[in-house]
Amino acid sequence: MKEELVVGGNVIAKRPDPFVRRRLAQGWKSVKKNRVAYLFAAPYMILFFAFTALPVIVSLGLGFFSFNLLEAPIFVGMDNYIRLFLGDDIFIKAIGNTFLLAVMVGPIGYLMCLVFAWLINELPRSLRTILTLVFYAPSISGNIYLVWGIFFNKDAYGYANAILLRYNVISSPILWFENPQYMMPLVIVVALWTSVGTSFLSFIAGLQGIDRTLYEAAAMDGVRNRWQELWYVTLPSMKPQLMFGAVMSITGAFGTGAIVTALCGMPSTGYAAHTIVNHLEDYGSVRYEMGYASAIATILFIIMIGTNKLVQKLLSKVGE
Structure with a gap:
């Protein structure tokens, strides 16, 4: 229980619980003992x-305000x-487009990465290195997806x-x-093409790190074919890489916006390829309705967190 500090019959303060004081003292002692490590981690x-953390916190708060950068924020509650x-x-249309993109690009891209990594891992080292570079190259080539604009040019020269x-x-x-x-459909194809690199590389690293014994x-113990090896040995041994790949796939799928803007314009014709990120950019970078844009960002944040939790639960069952 908390101890009360009484002066003249009046309670003027409550002393911290002894357990809390003890935990705080232990925490401070740990900080002093590992101060060098904390100094290295401080930057x-x-x-x-x-x-990262502060912008997220500010964005969550701004979602309840009307704010246009020129006037003081006005609290509007849940109006946004x-x-x-x-x-x-x-926005409703953007949600539908985003989920369609996420369903097509996320799981399909994830499975493509895993299958290609599994198959390429069985190849000789020299050929494996070349193919790994081929698959990873789109992820490190910046706005390389613009080449699709040339391939699908609207005139007869495309x-x-x-x-x-x-x-x-x-x-x-x-x-x-x-x-x-x-x-x-074209945005989905381009997004798939650009999304395979990072997850693919992590899967290759995971496959290479599995103990052959x-x-x-x-x-x-009775495993008789490659599919059983994959399910009972390979996948459980690379759960960290599977989780990393899933997070990257989900983040990339729900965060698709630059591809749509570069290839289809802003906004796309009839908002046919408009995503939540495009809607966020429209209100945040064009209209400067920062409170409304923050509400959009909060919804996207909640969707991504919820999807990540669902995927983590599904991946925890791998190998069972």
């Missing part, structure tokens, strides 16, 4: 707080969130239109990134 922690779901049809016109498949050039019928032990 990272300060930068992480300043550029009510407006998002009941008065913003474009590669796709030129090939289709030459073989009389079409009679006139297709406006690939201006026609709502083609925009989202585990396969011998598994064979003695």
